[in-house]
Amino acid sequence: MLISPGPRALEHRRHRGAQPILSEDGNVSLAVNGEIYNHRIVRKQLKTPYNFSTHSDCEVIIPLYLEYDIDAPKYLDGMFSWVLHDKAQDRVLAARDPIGITTFYMGRSTQAPQSVYFASELKCLHTVCDKIISFPPGHVYDSKTDTISRYYTPKWLVEPSYVPSTPLDLTLVRTALERSVRKRLMAEVPFGVLLSGGLDSSLVASIAQREITRLNEVARAKNGMANGNGVNGNGVNGNGVNGHSANGHSANGYGSEHLVGIDDADHLETVQVLPQLNSFSIGLPGAPDSKAAEEVAKFLGTKHHSFTFTLEDGLNALSDVIYHLETYDVTTIRASTPMFLLSRKIKALGVKMVLSGEGSDEIFGGYLYFHAAPDKKAFHKETVRRVNNLHLADCLRANKSTAAWGVEARVPFLDKEFLDVAMNIDPAEKMITKERIEKWILRKAFDTSDEPDTPAYLPDKILWRQKEQFSDGVGYGWIDALKDNAELHVSDEDMKNPKPEWGDDVPATKEAYWYRTMFDEHFPPHTAGTVMRWVPTWSKQTDPSGRAIATHIAKYEGDQ
DSSP, X not given: OEEOSSOXXXXXXXXXXXXXXXXXXXXXXXXXXXXXXXXXXXXXXXXXXXXXXXXXXXXXXXXXXXXXXXXGGGGOOEEEEXXXXXXXXXXXXXXXXXXXXXXXXXXEETTEEEEEEEESSGGGTTTTOSEEEEOOTTEEEETTTTEEEEOOOOHHHHOTTOOOOBOOOHHHHHHHHHHHHHHTTOOSSOEEEEOOSSXXXXXXXXHHHHHHHHHHHHHHHHHTTTTOSOTTSSGGXXXXXXXXTSSSOOSSOOSGGGSOXXXXXXXXXXXXXXXXXXXXXXXXXXXXXXXXXXXXXXXXXXXXXXXXXXXXXXXXXXXXXXXXXXXXXXXXXXXXXXXXXXXXXXHHTTOOEEEOOTTHHHHHTOSGGXXXXXSHHHHHHHHHHHHHTGGGTHHHHHHHHHXXXXXXXXXXXXXXXXXXXXXXXXXXXXXXXXXXXXXXXXXXXXXXXXXXXXXXXXXXXXXXXXXXXXXXXXXXXXXXXXXXXXXXXXXXXXXXSOOGGGTTXXXXXXXXXXXHHHHHHHSOGGGGGGOOOOOOSSOOOSOOSGGGSTTSTTOOTTOO
């Protein structure tokens, strides 16, 4: 998107759907990337009737703008980056979802100082812009004032001195996450779950499997299922519960009753319901996560696809990963490479959307370095910092690793309502102690050992398994191979003489130096300001791996 004196340009490319979306009179145009989970509710609650022209969940942004102007993003529940042009006012708004799940960049050029550029990828801007930022999550840009302002203002995020005191309600934690997963099953395409075998992805998979089982039962009761072909017809690529006539699109109507998604009674309508949930994992042969994922899949009854990659596969993909991820952060690249390779496999199976477990570690302090938090105030402050920077780390990884192959990742832990619950819990409940393992709250919320009438969500050994960072869990040999290869590519002399254009952003390790040089092959120096290095707090380690933390059961030899 280019904003400059004179004509505006809106361009959007995706695998399906016509954009930009236009208002009925053609005055308002919208280019958008994302999913609006509450679109059916918004349609019903509009004060002024609006004649919708598409089935797109994102079209509600236009009538929201017409009713609420710059406050429109406040009424959206979903993940999104969008640019809207009002021709009558010659005005442009641009907004990003509260956490920055979808990627979004804003650029300017000293050669054309009155112009502003927006794009979902850095590579679209760096040839024309000499100043580029990652558009801040939870903010909206208004060309009328040429300013960016915050619209997402929860107390836990915007008040630095705030320390939550809400008593822990384990039932509320469980129901809030279940609702979040249910929202994200809104789908018109084949979907599945990323299943690493860790706590977060396993819980998401478990909840999704329960919800799909429930939907299947509803569909069978509703339709009789006389043909015996299963709810979704022929497996991954079937035609949905009822095709588009009953649960999805009507022939002539665009009302909310014909659309997929959650309604105001928390009921889900979805076109694509699978007879068996597809789950996906990847790792080196014998990887800890792959073994755990297979155990979870067997327990849940998912149709599991376990893939392996070799060290050579991963090393050969590094340059492509850095090009697509648009970062040189060590942690992000380590974890993104297996996810990038897995996404290619998923797309080849015809699956276009996956649920993933990002965000939980930031919300609940799940990283092992949180063991060293001195008090609950510091613990909470660090969780807020981590959540606030997700758009530069795990969200960037999840979005771009999958999008590189045309797959969409949805992240239930970063739901606005779930965040309101989890980030307002008294942080004393989150702290890691001798009696409480990391993310104890989440584990306990889904522990049904004292609920004899409730089926278990997960096996106990998975529910209470120690945290593995994804780059570790795919196989400890992966990080070791990266370090060894960095030694071959970067000399001691290189480390003593970093490039002048790097300024103060000097890599601390040979691995980081190696990634930065690969980044420089794709992107000019002025783009480096969009990158954040992921570094543990309360730790003297230069290696961000979980195994560099002394509390890890498989810590590096010699670590204290």
